[in-house]
Amino acid sequence: MAADTANSPGSSMHGVSAKEQAFAFAVTSPTIPTDPTAKFKLPVDSEHKAKVFDILSLANPHMTTFHLSWLSFFTCFVSTFAAAPLVPIIRDNLNLKKADIGNAGIASVSGSIFSRLVMGAVCDLLGPRYGCAFLIMLTAPTVFCIPFVSSAGGYIAVRFMIGFSLATFVSCQYWMSTMFNGKIIGLVNGTAAGWGNMGGGVTQLLMPFIYEIIRRAGATPFTAWRIAFFVPGLLHVIMGILVLTLGQDLPDGNLSTLRKKGEVTKDSFSKVLWYAITNYRTWVFVLLYGMSLGVELTIDNVIAEYFFDRFNLKLHTAGTIAATFGMANIFARPFGGLMSDMAARPFGMRGRLWNLYILQTLGGIFCICLGRASSLPLSIFFMIILSITTQAACGAIFGIIPFISRRSLGVISGLTGAGGNFGSGLTQLLFFTSSRYSTATGISLMGIMIVCCTLPVTLVHFPQWGSMLLPARKDGEKSKEEYYYGSEWNEEEKQKGLHHGSLKFAENSRSERGKRVGAAHTPSSATPVHV
Amino acid sequence: MESRLFVALLLLCLAAESCYGGVLFSSLPRTLEITASPQQGQVLRAGEDRITVSWGFNQSVQASDESYKRVKVSLCYAPVSQVDRGWRKTVDNLSKDKTCQFTIVERAYDASVRNHIYEWMIEKDVPEATYFVRVYAYNSAGEEVAFGQTTDVKKKSDLFEIRGISGRHLSLEIASVCFSAFSVASLFGFFLIEKSKAKGFSKN
Numbered sequence: 001m002a003a004d005t006a007n008s009p010g011s012s013m014h015g016v017s018a019k020e021q022a023f024a025f026a027v028t029s030p031t032i033p034t035d036p037t038a039k040f041k042l043p044v045d046s047e048h049k050a051k052v053f054d055i056l057s058l059a060n061p062h063m064t065t066f067h068l069s070w071l072s073f074f075t076c077f078v079s080t081f082a083a084a085p086l087v088p089i090i091r092d093n094l095n096l097k098k099a100d101i102g103n104a105g106i107a108s109v110s111g112s113i114f115s116r117l118v119m120g121a122v123c124d125l126l127g128p129r130y131g132c133a134f135l136i137m138l139t140a141p142t143v144f145c146i147p148f149v150s151s152a153g154g155y156i157a158v159r160f161m162i163g164f165s166l167a168t169f170v171s172c173q174y175w176m177s178t179m180f181n182g183k184i185i186g187l188v189n190g191t192a193a194g195w196g197n198m199g200g201g202v203t204q205l206l207m208p209f210i211y212e213i214i215r216r217a218g219a220t221p222f223t224a225w226r227i228a229f230f231v232p233g234l235l236h237v238i239m240g241i242l243v244l245t246l247g248q249d250l251p252d253g254n255l256s257t258l259r260k261k262g263e264v265t266k267d268s269f270s271k272v273l274w275y276a277i278t279n280y281r282t283w284v285f286v287l288l289y290g291m292s293l294g295v296e297l298t299i300d301n302v303i304a305e306y307f308f309d310r311f312n313l314k315l316h317t318a319g320t321i322a323a324t325f326g327m328a329n330i331f332a333r334p335f336g337g338l339m340s341d342m343a344a345r346p347f348g349m350r351g352r353l354w355n356l357y358i359l360q361t362l363g364g365i366f367c368i369c370l371g372r373a374s375s376l377p378l379s380i381f382f383m384i385i386l387s388i389t390t391q392a393a394c395g396a397i398f399g400i401i402p403f404i405s406r407r408s409l410g411v412i413s414g415l416t417g418a419g420g421n422f423g424s425g426l427t428q429l430l431f432f433t434s435s436r437y438s439t440a441t442g443i444s445l446m447g448i449m450i451v452c453c454t455l456p457v458t459l460v461h462f463p464q465w466g467s468m469l470l471p472a473r474k475d476g477e478k479s480k481e482e483y484y485y486g487s488e489w490n491e492e493e494k495q496k497g498l499h500h501g502s503l504k505f506a507e508n509s510r511s512e513r514g515k516r517v518g519a520a521h522t523p524s525s526a527t528p529v530h531v
Numbered sequence: 532m533e534s535r536l537f538v539a540l541l542l543l544c545l546a547a548e549s550c551y552g553g554v555l556f557s558s559l560p561r562t563l564e565i566t567a568s569p570q571q572g573q574v575l576r577a578g579e580d581r582i583t584v585s586w587g588f589n590q591s592v593q594a595s596d597e598s599y600k601r602v603k604v605s606l607c608y609a610p611v612s613q614v615d616r617g618w619r620k621t622v623d624n625l626s627k628d629k630t631c632q633f634t635i636v637e638r639a640y641d642a643s644v645r646n647h648i649y650e651w652m653i654e655k656d657v658p659e660a661t662y663f664v665r666v667y668a669y670n671s672a673g674e675e676v677a678f679g680q681t682t683d684v685k686k687k688s689d690l691f692e693i694r695g696i697s698g699r700h701l702s703l704e705i706a707s708v709c710f711s712a713f714s715v716a717s718l719f720g721f722f723l724i725e726k727s728k729a730k731g732f733s734k735n
Contacts, residue, residue: 092658097615141711222698
């Protein structure tokens with residue numbers, strides 16, 4: 001699936017000399033210049049972010065970061081949802097009632113509302129590598145708490161604490177944004193997050209398999225499920241060590257070293273937070289992500305039980321169907337990011353916004369259909385389409401997030417991620433806790449909520465790029481990317497030259513104009529290189 | 532017209548339901564007598580205590596045990612342990628009923644023996660709950676044809692409790708603490724080593 005330039009067919013000179021390595025996913029438009037002074041395995045732009053996404057490579061630092069990042073996030077998803085397929089055993093061991101199981105499900109996604117917010121700030125201040133390592137290694141003890149659990153309260157508390165680890169999502173997306181150019185960031189972020197989210201599906205097959213092996217080795221069921229949890233726990237420790245030894249924050253090195261060298265300045269948290277929360281687009285995306293990822297997590301928690309009850313399937317059959325929902329992430333989320341990038345080539349940011357609106361609204365419609373379907377094949381069909389559209393919408397959202405702000409990227413990623421989890425807790429509380437209506441009705445009502453809450457996408461407007469219904473400003477200062485990203489710094493900070501990173505980013509983001517890029521005037525922001 | 536069609540469909544479904552396997556519990560005659568060793572309200576421990584059951588055909592009932600080919604004695608949940616637990620629900624259609632989930636003994640029915648006795652060690656995967664004991668008789672097609680139980684019709688009398696095992700083990704808990712300590716220690720170890728390296732760098 002070669003992604004060639006948006007220019008007219010045949011005009012690209014890429015590959016003509018036959019000496020250039022051909023990559024499957026590459027930024028080949030001549031408007032993003034390659035930095036010829038950089039000595040990396042992959043071609044990079046002026047910020048030393050990779051311009052190509054070579055999945056099969058382990059090139060340091062860009063692709064190494066990609067693999068470390070998605071694997072850490074995958075591990076956290078495995079441990080957060082590890083209890084779900086084992087609930088039939090756990091509920092007998094701990095004498096749980098339906099309310100306890102429901103509350104544990106809500107607790108498992110609520111913990112990370114808080115941790116995702118904090119993680120955004122941590123990434124901005126300490127760097128994504130330490131953010132990821134700290135979180136994954138400090139939540140390993142919470143997974144190891146499982147052998148101690150002996151009551152409903154303990155179970156809910158431990159699932160709540162394990163759920164904190166889902167904040168690795170923020171470090172994952174942030175880390176990708178520091179390593180990969182904006183033109184391919186949609187695809188890269190979508191792939192990393194999608195493969196991470198896939199952990200929620202893999203765990204539904206993995207944990208029962210491990211449990212079965214341990215049981216056959218001679219353990220009783222009520223002990224075997226506890227032993228099975230050592231596997232996700234050890235994965236946490238292993239991934240943490242790999243991140244610390246093999247990872248680095250930025251293409252040019254680690255944050256602390258670069259800061260000491262004077263190449264990266266430390267920012268003020270209150271300013272970073274202020275510019276995040278006063279940007280209205282942040283809040284629109286918090287809501288949108290709650291209706292895409294939130295819905296995905298809710299379905300992860302309720303769908304196995306739904307198929308088991310409504311169609312009287314066996315537990316492992318229902319588990320297998322539940323697993324396919326989560327595992328569609330392997331291609332669905334990257335697909336959403338890719339579609340975002342492809343829509344951006346001719347239409348720029350407006351294309352990205354329309355792409356998101358269409359995907360998420362379709363997701364809502366198919367959610368309504370899923371709740372209404374009364375035959376098994378039709379239900380599975382609607383569920384699969386729901387999984388693809390919802391997960392693609394998640395990928396599309398994070399194709400846009402890196403452009404909302406340069407200074408407060410971490411906090412905005414954190415807020416959006418938290419919004420996703422909040423959406424999951426809220427939808428579970430509204431539609432799947434009360435016995436006033438059936439699970440099927442709850443699913444349909446959730447679909448209606450998705451369609452309504454996706455409408456605010458129409459309100460997101462960038463002066464330099466436009467919005468879904470309004471075009472960009474043609475001229476004037478506000479029509480320049482530099483103005484938008486520069487407005488996050490006050491005059492005093494600009495005097496000190498703290499905003500140079502944002503200016504560089506503005507230059508690289510000109511691709512979001514779509515086909516109008518050729519007409520853009522390259523500003524004389526050729527200032528000395530300060531990363 | 533539409534309501535008649537609906538009623539017809541409903542009746543068809545109900546008829547189909549009973550055709551499609553699933554003997555109804557309410558249709559079974561209570562022709563088997565069964566007693567179990569636990570007293571009313573007694574608390575037993577899973578993995579340690581035993582239950583002795585004895586069952587036989589009730590001679591005083593006007594029925595014949597010719598069709599009984601197999602017999603299964605099960606441990607069943609009392610209503611108090613089914614509250615808020617849909618996975619233990621009592622349903623009249625026996626193919627969907629989840630009341631009796633643990634088999635004590637299953638064997639061929641021997642009409643010549645008046646009173647069968649069996650001693651069962653309560654298995655370690657039996658959860659903590661309140662129980663009674665029930666016996667089903669099956670015909671050669673594998674369908675239930677009769678039953679007997681230790682409690683009354685309302686399932687209120689002669690119930691006993693079983694206390695489940697915790698599943699916790701000291702060795703597991705020690706291993707957890709060790710791995711957790713290793714995780715935290717190696718994290719802070721790395722952090723401090725890198726900080727001192729960076730400090731050394733800035734001094735140059």
